[in-house]
Amino acid sequence: MQQKVIFLMALLVLSLGWTACDDDDDNMEAASGELSMEITDAPIDDRQVEATFVTITDLRLDGSSVEGFQQTTVDVYALQNGRTELLANTEVEADSYQTIELDLDYDTDAEGNSPGCYVVDADGDQHALGSGQQTLSLSTDLVVEADSRSEYVLDFDLRKCIERSNGTSDYQFAGTGDLEAGVRVVNKSNSGLIAGNCEDNFSSSDRIVVYAYAEGTYTREDEIQMQNGRAFANAENSASVQSNGDYELFFIEEGSYELIYASYEEDAEGNMELQGTLELDILSSIGSNVVTVNAGTSVTLDVLITGILDL
Secondary structure, eight states: OHHHHHHHHHHHHHHHHHHHHHHHHHHOOOOEEEEEEEEEEEOOSOTTEEEEEEEEEEEEETTEEOTTOOOEEEEGGGOOTTOOEEEEEEEEESEEEEEEEEEEESSOOTTSOSOSSEEEETTSOEEEOOSSEEEEEEEEEEEEOTTSEEEEEEEEEHHHHEEEOSSSSSEEEOOHHHHHHTEEEEEGGGEEEEEEEEEESSOOOSEEEEEEEETTOOOHHHHTSOBTTBSOTTOSEEEEOOTTSEEEEEEEESEEEEEEEEEEEEOTTSOEEEEEEEEEEEOSTTOSSEEEEOTTOEEEOOEEEEEEEEO
16 A cells, blocks of 8 residues: 555656646747848849849748748849848847858839839830749858847948840849859958058950859969859959959958959940959058958058069
């Protein structure tokens, strides 16, 4: 009899323990943090482009829609020189995420007008960039820590994302692989700025573009070759040199980068044609065209153009 009582009491204790654990699980909430997601643009070389509208219908982290995101149409072309537009600012589960997915609507914009993704050229004409819907899957290491704010930027490199077409439209989005490769996911807290001045008393360039390559990845013979209608396909970022010689490369993640300067001339149709890469003297104390970027800081590289290496 005594053994039976002890056995029943043990069962009661275990049952109460399981109930308490269930209650704890029910009351326990997953730790969360604040996520800010913005969008920006690295400039396109084509002077005929006046605007580029992209319609995003959903934003997902590892397959789950980000709460608070609403369908939006953004002129990413207007978001150059460090300008951004907020896509979402919301609480998400604290975790490490490996994939960001963007659903694009080519046919209809956020206000129900057609098309959804398109280029506006210098004549005011619209050029649809595709048809239907498409999902971009971007590999990342996006970390949201509990009770903290994480800020990330989606950098659309329109130079890589848009191609000239000989079909019914002058412009179209690149293929899925190239399009996904043209969108960088940048941790703002881990990024800095490269700036400088490019003094050109030598060339007759209609435009000079600065390309940033992760140190050790630039091979001239490969990069000056046209790939899907563009050269320097593997550059991490790029910027046009302004009329006063200034340039800025925004949202550059920590690391060392080699800067390459290229000369372009404009043809009769307004297309920019690559003439070659530029030789230069380094005016800054850095002493070379390789710069090191640290988070939250800017690094300056001033150069003087002394020659051109033709194609």
